[in-house]
Amino acid sequence: MRLSGSVLKGAAILAAVVLLGAAPGRADSTVAVPEPDGIWTGPMLSPTPATLRGATVLDIAALDALMAKGPLILDVGPADQKPADFPKGSLWLPIHRSIPGAVWMPGAGLAPLDPAREEAFYKRMEELTKGDKSTPIVAFCHPDCWGSWNVAKRLVLRGYTQVHWFPEGIEGWQSVRETVEVKPDSVWAGTWAGEAQP
């Protein structure tokens, strides 16, 4: 593991502070979180580690630089949950904005994950990378959200060799770059058929 890019600055900080400020239970000082040995099964929204063994942690500058290489961008942020009892006739129009070119697989970072679904994830990743485990991949979701950490870890454990994790998430990206609407990856979405997507 190496830490690419340099210390966070400006936009990323502001984005993270805005979110951290709105997040409950925010720390009064640093929270140093060790990497779990396997996949994190605790609450999805909580402070994340600074590292991910086997992957490269990116800041916004490093991600920007990496974009030139055309990596596979994997967004695992959750989809908006339609509230139960949402009034009929009221307009419900969720939109998910992401990094241009991203593949969106909501729930791929959840743990525990149904084994069949997990298999479907690996299969889909194989398709997307055309079987090349050295494809550069960037996983992200939101700050202080374990989904992307888990997904990156899963890929590392599966033998992918150029896995990157972008902890600042869409908040970090949208503070300096435009986002575009993306729809869930149709193959991945198919595995949730009949259930509410996470």
Add this chain to the structure above:
Amino acid sequence: MNAPSLALGVILAAAVLGSPAFAAGPDDPGREERWQNIAAYIFEGRKIEPTDTLIKIEAPKRAMDAALVPIILTTAGNGDIKGVHLVIDDNPSPYAAHVTFGPAADPAVLKLRVRIDTYTNVHAIAETKDGRLYQTAAFVKASGGCSAPIGVSDEEAMQGMGEMKMKFAGDPLSGGSIEATLMVRHPNFSGMQMNQITRLYRPAHYIDKIVVSYGDTEVVTIAGDISISSDPVFNFSFVPDGPGPMKVVVSDTEGGRWEQTFEAIAASN
């Protein structure tokens, strides 16, 4: 997409200055198309004219707290305004509020606090008495306002639900308008907030209607949804005719109903 590598100093400066080079596009065609679709749905295809005079919207360019974004709507037009609609384009439930003005209202200023889920245009649409629609917009940078986890237990969040407070500013004897601030304690659960331990979503439970009258005359009716912040605060103006009192009736989606009267004539700050 090939993005040029950027010096950190440039990112820093741009973020600080909000440089147009990095502005997250309020004008992009995707956003415009979504707005058109939403407008067509809400207003059933009626024509909406852009305006920069009839109604204005003030919102922070970058919100400090996405779950509490203050919006100020000002209208001109000498009693021509029947109501205003607020649309937060990229919220999953974009139609955030519909305020109608009664005979006792002065629609000149309306303030409310909303939740914003992602960087978005916020549209304010004024409806005139002859049924025409006019819109203006502001772009707000905020994230996660609708799904931000509730920071306290549900019990604590629901404490004092329905309690109200009003403040008034202005001289009731002048014959002009009085500015009223209405505050209601209510968690306004959006239904999108997840309990991390159970991984279940706390069901939506929010104020959907507020009716304010002065004496027997309607002042405002506010229809709100999950995009209204918890413990809502609304600010509106009215012209008091007679002794009042001001009566507020609040109802929520779980059958909650609270009614309270306030003396406006004391006009305390």
Add this chain to the structure above:
Amino acid sequence: MPARADSGTGRIVASRREAMIGGLCLCCLPTVGRAAASFAMEEVGPGIFIRRGPHEEATPENNDGIANIGFIVGRDGVLVTESGGSLADGQWLRAEIRKRTDKPIRHVVLTHGHPDHCFGAGAFAEDRPSFIGHHRLRPLLDARGDYYRSRLADILGDDRAGSVVYPTQEVAGGAEIDLGGRILRVTAHGAAHTVSDLSMLDTQTGVLFPADLLFVTRTPSLDGSLLGWLKEAHMLGAIGAARAVPGHGPAMVEFAPAMAELTRYLSVLRDETRKAIAGGTPIEEAVNTVADSQRGNWALFDDYNGRNVTQAYKELEWE
């Protein structure tokens, strides 16, 4: 956010803190080996050992978001005053205790419900101490989905994680802990910094442990009640303690002047927020102007003051 000058010397505050806020804690990599060089446990009073935060270069002028962890030794046992912001810190602390005494670690105080003040507690699971917390701590941890229960389950096994995370001894009002001829008086406060604040007085030395009811140099963060905090501060002042171990800041301070500084900030916050509300200043303008005069006295002011103003405004507009 522009680089900020710090409070006194005019030097630019290192962006290390900024890195931490972003979640990339470059300095807190949890390896015990790194610990030795940067930490120093100080005996600040008889049997009172405190380590002021994980960053040696922090100075009173350049305080960088540290929490003070430590322990008190009595005749019969040890009480941990604050277990720290990481499991590794907690483990380091435990090792430091064992360097100095074999006495059983009987109590661990969970001073309030912010994750960085609880995370080290897991290091003491094997000692089976009582974990002392405010009676409102448990629901706060539940509501915020505090993650360390699961985290510790991963490390320690499910059977032990439960008793570690939540307080096993809940305090409402007050409680006394006897370490053997050394009585510690614990007080559960009304909503102040958070709704779950505990403070402690060592009756043997008269040293006060206000935890995060006292911030020194680092901008206080308001996550409970502004008026409550002012009230609790006043109450603490009445105890008459000469010296205190703050939640953030130097390991030991003279209590009265330090609390006066904090109270001044909170009072300005209160008075200017009230003025803004009365004058009809909307909340988004208030966050830019209220308490601005205090910027020079506090580190990380821009990170926390705006949010404090929002909280204060929401609280005081109901007056």
